Amino acid sequence: MKDRKIKVGLFIPCYINQLYPQVGIATLELLEKLGVDVYYPQGQTCCGQPLGNSGYEEDSKGICNLFVENFKAYDYIVGPSGSCIYHVKHHFDILEQTPEVVRVRENAYELCEFIVKILGKTDLGASFPYKVGLHKSCHGLRGLKLGSCSELKGDHYSTEEDLLNEVKGLELMSLNRKDECCGFGGTFAVFEEAISSKMGKDRVQDHLNSDVEVLTGADHSCLMHLEGIVNRNKQPLKVMHIAEILNSSL
């Protein structure tokens, strides 16, 4: 009997669905290229993170249950947003831990981690001849442990760097502060507007100082915030999700 192909439920977070369809498209195409069966469950909305982080976890139970309902049938749940996946893994403890909830939490993966850890691939045949700066999003880095954190003693590793280093023509630039937060933080971006904007501005400047042409990352919420600053200030920096780079053949 032939090996059954891996069934992946594609999770496209709400803001990516509405505002950054190209990120969803790149994610889907990339996964298909890698030979997995990708399903996009209709009726998916959000992981509940915006509510949880604002203190309205109780009001997010309906959202979380819907998420489990939508994704319980798949081997893996993969999404191009580290913070959403972190929320599913870490904060779905507010639900009754039925076998379905447990399975969904255990099998939810951020896109890069899924490719490197589950599929065991780093060279995806992409080419992208630009100087790239990697923004390591906090929930992916410190939450999902996609890479080593500058605060902790230990050997260096990075899931996203493993992938980017294999992209033809891509030059990964070294930043001054390797894993400082960009200041997005969900509703923080609005309720602590001054600090949030300043943090974003500082992060963008670090990339500019490091001669970065394209700023990328595995969490588009951070990128949305940084892109907003780049566009407002008309700075010479393009912002792209890592899936778009890994799906490139320029």
Added chain:
Amino acid sequence: MGREAILNSIKKNKPELLPLPEINREAFHEVIDLKDTFKNNIALVGGQVVEIEKNSIDEEIKSKYPDKEHIVSVTKKSKLGTVMVDSSTDPHSLEHIDLAILEAELGVSENGAIWVAADNSVVKALPFITNDLVIILDKNNICLHMLEAYDKIESRDRNFGVFISGPSKTADIEQCLVVGAHGAMSLTVILV
């Protein structure tokens, strides 16, 4: 009264007993040159260190601190003392001491700290109130880290003791490190 109220409140609010962990010393094991690391760390914390023969201690101190007048030596290893003290000396009278010379029994490689017990300084205020400080230490009495250090001082008479690592310092003005705050302005460690 505070005492009973506090203790009762703790009894009511504390979690179930959690175990006190055993310390696995192996995790901190390192093969390093204790003396070299100790010397490097003293330099790191702003002190000076020299390694000399026992019979040239006074010569060394004189060359490092040539103009000192009011000197207290509380060790037999140096005869440079000009001011006599004993345990009943009023520390206020040491206000103008230029240099204090004392001997200590233990150094710690990982941080350049030296254990100075009350007996070593005779007057507790001495190593702090003096302008400059010289500590004489046997180069064989250097241990790896603080866990070992506490083993070595475990059976002491507990009244007062201090780990001293370098001269007093502050970085409270704009993070600029300035050596010489309220305690000694300089520290020289003489290894013999």
Added chain:
Amino acid sequence: MSHASKAAEFNKDEAKVNWHDKALWYVREKRDKSAHNVQGWEYLRQLGSSIKANVLSNLDEYLVQFENNAKKNGVQVHWASNAEEHNNIINSILDKHHAKKVVKSKSMLTEECHLNPFLESKGIEVVDTDLGERIVQLAEEPPSHIVLPAIHKTKEDVDELFQEHLGTKPSGGNPEYLVAEARKHLRDKFLKADAAITGVNFAVADTGGVVVCTNEGNADMGVHLSKVHIACMGIEKIIPKEKHLGVFLRLLARSATGQPITTYSSHFNKASEGKEMHIVIVDNGRTEQLSREDFRASLHCIRCGACMNTCPIYRRSGGHSYDYTIPGPIGSILSPGKDLKKHSSLPFASTLCGSCSNVCPVKINIHEQLYKWRQVIVKEEKQPVIKKTILKTAGVVLSKPGLYNMAGKSARFMLKYAPKAMIYNKLNAWGKARDLPEVKNDNFDDWYKKRKKNG
């Protein structure tokens, strides 16, 4: 005033924000270098955390053991349920000795209890002897950082302050000159002091002794030159055995400033002949925090300040924006336990980036506690109507795919077709310094449907 408005105020001077951020980031980098130099560092943090967890689970017994051992050494032990009792106990000790001049080394507890104004009202002169604390005392400000109390002041600020209060010459902010002048000024205070107050970094149950750590030598100058030593400690300062100092002294200074150890780690077990040593053990809300399972671990804190130095928000908003004795991430999980209403904006002054938890030498899950305080605050404190409405509505909309689809479409429509002036108005905090995303023609759902249809 909320943290956000104070932070916005601080951010009006961007050059100062940059300077503050860099100064603290420099300390964070020193911490990394120093910590990562230690063989077994992460295990050491784990040990620190586990020892503190054990302490909290057996705190009453350790405190009694500590008291017995201290008393055997002739130390007088006092207990204070709150700030008022703490202040009165100290005043009565000073009164007994007719002490009018007091020198105090750093103690966040006495800040918390507002001891200085209390003693001053009784006609007692209290001089803070840590240089940074002396600077803020002269400026009549609270410390803005627990380890670097005057980190918000430039050297020029200090220059002016010293000219006014110490009669120094204008030096353009020369740190060596200013420190030398402070040394002279404070030496006089030490020599004339009747009593010395210190904080406590660690109180050892099995010996009854306390350890005080300083770089300047100010605690020792105070204690050894005066007749009375009063050491003030929160109940959580207890550690079980002296050998555990071998764990905590390895963690403390490296986490705080990147030094391998503080210059002086002073072990006080007994008073000298003819002198007195007192220890005041204080609750002031700590046993209540102990009762909160989710927030109990905040009592592990050894006051190193590493979470402040690493916090990207603290670095850009300054310690005073927190309006609490202990600012920064750790303060934001301690303060709601003291006064939920007053400090309800602090757990939101974070992006939950988690860097604080990673640097914490006793592994307090600070960012997780911030998340949990948010849930408590939303339940127990009145929330701004707009915020509440938006989030509650989102809870409903996002759990109903049909509603979500409609809402998504109208939001996209607005973004695409509404006039710029309508989008970038005063109510839109996002748009003040950032553009909104550009809206593409299809959302992902639409694209996916078309693609399926086209096979």
